[in-house]
Amino acid sequence: MANSSGKRFMKLAGMTASIAGKAAKNSLKHLSSDEEKRLQARSDMMQDVGIQIAETLGEMKGAVMKVGQIASQYKDVFPPEVATALEKLQKDAPPMPYSQIKKQVERELKTPIGEVFSAFEETPFAAASIGQVHKATLPSGQKVVVKVQYPDVDENCDSDLKQVRMALRIAGVLNMSRELQEQLFAEIRQSLHDELDYVKEANNLRVFSAFHADDKGLIIPKVIGSHSSKRILTLSEEMGESLTTASTWDNEIKQKIATRLFHFSAGQLFGLYRMHCDPHPGNFAFRPDGSVVAYDFGGIRSYSDSEVQLFRRFAQHAIRGDVTALEQDLVALGIRSDDDTNIPGSFYEEWLAIGLKPLSIPPFHEGEFDFANSQIHHEAIAKMRTSLKYFNQFQPSATTMMLDRTISGQYWNLVNLGVKIDLSPLVEEYFAIPD
Incomplete structure (x- = not known):
């Protein structure tokens, strides 16, 4: 080692x-x-x-x-x-040889692999940065998946x-202050340590399963505690199709999927104050009835009540186009530097015109938004080129880093799903935009 x-x-x-x-x-x-x-x-x-x-x-x-x-x-x-x-x-990363995976399973569960599983597929069906996933069968006959952490990663x-x-x-x-570097890398470090602790992930799975229990169209695998440890996580097998396959389905089904993805992230943030922050498409699977299977609950971020309420106010001010209040929110979030530099309201209004399009909030967009043909990311890049003189007034924020990652990831999930949908009823539900 x-x-x-x-x-x-x-x-x-x-x-x-x-x-x-x-x-x-x-x-x-x-x-x-x-x-x-x-x-x-x-x-x-x-x-x-x-x-x-x-x-x-x-x-x-x-x-x-x-x-x-x-x-x-x-x-x-x-x-x-x-x-x-x-x-x-x-x-996907190249898989680790089965011989090493077998040793890791037996070391963690302190029992020969043939005794704890009646079958264990040697070839993983998913391999990633810190571990890989194998299909297996318990002695009871139950089909499971086994997430095995690579040796010595932690x-x-x-x-x-x-x-x-x-x-x-x-x-x-x-290109940022040392203090901000410390904050950002502390956030990344904590996220890594959380993802390396499968006991913590098992607890997350139980918490989020309970939170989403009333939505039968959202499936979260169940933890098999007897076959899990800090570096081994055994879960009920919950399969579905890839995002690529789901993108070929009828738009009505895709709308159900998009709605569930929206509820999945927004519901957690505003209802649980904890959020699944790794919306990589490989962490979801989809079924032809519009159901969504969610995987990988290692990357969870918790927020305080004051942070969640600030996020809500920020969204309300953005949707209303209140740029004065919006700038104050950005300072509070640590995104806008707190100095005397004057940034014209038109700067924010032009960015809002780009960013609010998928929310389908008039006057930014009427009716359904076609994510398959979204140009928002291209418009944002073009806008960046004309806004460079103001960019030194903004900086990444440790408070919003994981939230930004989640929103961006879910946006791309909807783009790749190719859904046409009006999201404004969902926005109204979570943000309660005043008339």
């Missing part, structure tokens, strides 16, 4: 040293270049750095690869060139994260 940890450290340290060299070379080479050339050179370097980070992390299982996956989802934290390169880490978590942060800082990717 020590040898393995040493190899990981050397590989990450080598990546960091290489990136430091590239950053220094780029800085010296373009010292006397004009602003446009410097910006283009930095963009080219960031693209190169992003590819290098993605390739290095892609070779390594565990927390470090998970950090890369998380990074790809925060385009307001990381330069778009780096985030885009890291997106490929969202794909041992390397903190050192992996420290090395990635150092590499990103040296590359100039983390």
